[in-house]
Amino acid sequence: MSALIQPTPRAQAFFDAPHRLLIGGEWVEGRAEPIAVENPSRNEHLTTVDAASDEDVDRAVAAARVALNGPWGRMSGRERAGILFRFADLLDANAEEIAEAMAYDNGQSLAACTGIVRVLACEIIRYYAGWATKIAGDSFLPSLGGARANTQFMVSTLREPIGVVAAIVPWNAPAGMMGLKLGPALATGCTVVLKTAELAPLTGEFFGRFFLEAGGPPGVLNILHGLGHETGAAMARHPGVDKISFTGSPVAGRSIVQAAAGNLKKVTLELGGKSPIIVFPDADLDALVPATALACFVASGQACMAATRLFAHADIYDELVQRVADHADALTIGDSLEPGIFLGPLISARQRARVEDYIRTGIAEGARVANRNGFVPWEGAGNFVRPIVFADATADMRIAQEEIFGPVLTAIRFDDEAAMLRDVNSTTYGLSGSVWTNDITRALRVARQVDSGQVGINVHAAVSPETPFGGNRESGWGREFGEEGLLPYLKTKAISINLGPRD
Structure with a gap:
């Protein structure tokens, strides 16, 4: 050891x-x-x-x-x-x-x-x-x-x-x-x-x-x-x-x-899953920033319900994406037994290489790494990948369609609700998701149109023993x-x- x-x-x-x-x-x-x-x-x-x-x-x-x-x-x-x-x-x-x-x-x-x-x-x-x-x-x-x-x-x-x-x-x-x-x-x-x-x-x-x-x-x-x-x-x-x-x-x-x-x-x-977080302009960004980081980067992104797609309204997109990226940069990374760490390693060297390949694919597709230092591969022992936030992405990119199973968040701008919902439902998955707004009428309207097994309103993946959990389409039976x-x-x-x- x-x-x-x-x-x-x-x-x-x-x-x-x-x-x-x-x-x-x-x-x-x-x-x-x-x-x-x-x-x-x-x-x-x-x-x-x-x-x-x-x-x-x-x-x-x-x-x-x-x-x-x-x-x-x-x-x-x-x-x-x-x-x-x-x-x-x-x-x-x-x-x-x-x-x-x-x-x-x-x-x-x-x-x-x-x-x-x-x-x-x-x-x-x-x-x-x-x-x-x-x-x-x-x-x-x-x-x-x-x-x-x-x-x-x-x-x-x-x-x-x-x-x-x-x-x-x-x-x-x-x-x-x-x-x-x-x-x-x-x-x-x-x-x-x-x-x-x-x-x-x-x-x-x-x-x-x-x-x-x-x-x-x-x-x-x-x-x-x-x-x-x-x-x-x-x-x-x-x-x-x-x-x-x-x-x-x-x-x-x-x-x-x-x-x-x-x-x-x-x-x-x-x-699997490719769960969305949908954010409207009236959402509480102070609460949303750490909630988004937790929802995406929990278990270093190795969670089926991880919120790996951020659909942010154009009115708050730039501010929200940068704040989430800055929050991600401040997360502690280290050995699983070190006190106070947030992100541990990926499960294997093979999985680390797979996630890094997806990050390079996102860059090649034209998405922008919003993290201040860009994409910096981990050096030294351990299968670590620093959390990455992609900005200026589109819903048809591979990083927005495929399950990466690592600490990678893809942010997509929207200003039309109907078009956004089409993009949200465009993947083969339908496991989880969340809608963030103070307008309960809008929240319920949008939540009902997200094709997944569970949707949170101002919360993501609120799992409890009593709450049914499972997916639609290729997210399961x-x-x-x-x-x-x-x-x-x-x-x-x-x-x-x-x-x-x-x-």
Whole structure:
């Protein structure tokens, strides 16, 4: 490890320990080629994790099926809720240990990682634990015609777990994404085979450990490490899997859909985004400048909901863009364990090179870098990219159409609302967005015309456990969070009862 930043003894002991697979309640060795894990802040080797072979995937799916048909399947909602509440409490109590490992693993700041564990993962699991006792069907008297006109029926519906779930999570917020997959799946009575992100796999071990400690039966939660095109693909095509829940890129999402066609397993996809911030002249610029920087540069821009397109009205465009660029220049950049940093590194050298290529593309397309010092590539260790604000851009540029997944904001001037909305909706994505104005009539009018799964008014990406989240078009299928996030893990069975002749 670097002399600049040293792990705590507890974290170092964790990194030095073997990193196995959790299958059927046991930590076992993987049978595929191990995966090296790097600390992206320093470009240093962190540890190595076992990886799952196709045979390991078979074993994990079989263990999940046994658990589904065994003790877990016979548990009441109250019993499942108790385990999930204890699970969340254990994660919460150990949040600092989990966050330190995650900060080294994926490069986000320690403060951000702690918040992801406590505010996102724990609260989501608690929210869905509350739902475990409230999953119910319905009953009604149907209208039946024809030969059965004189017979009375009653229909009773049951909401049952969909079965074995394959959950595949990304590297940018692994603890939060695991909570988002596991909360609804386990609350409904499903069992799970979860694949960690190959670039940031370590957080999954804590989830497996604490679920067992909370009383989760063996096989209910299985944790696999592995490469997406190997382990992930094996899970997606596996005939023993009933549903896939995936968060990642549209390219990988398409591959999963194709693989899932084998047994027509159900699929939920949360994919990419190119979210807009739309600003009118009456917006509060003092509040908007830091809000825009946070919305775009959070997690160094490595967030699907990041606000990467700024549509600013011509009356305030120049002032707003320069103020945002100056604010970006003042943001602190550094090692994920340094106190007070805002931007950590990108996840890998490959991702850093990709983002820098997009920045050069934007310059070549004619956009102007509004940062005072222009584009200055990072020198030294770490996969860092300084935040960039592009001015004088147009909506058809690649930097305004394609998901960069880095700290790059593209500012587009507008003076016609209808034309602006056409540009806003011109990408293949439709995940998030926000409208900033003090005119509520205008705010609601514009928000309704933004084609995305959620839109904020004077706030961007206000995520909460109760609020549905998901995208339109190539941003995904289905919704997560809230009651809508519970439904994809349930199937409905209708039971028709013959009550005999009508009176």
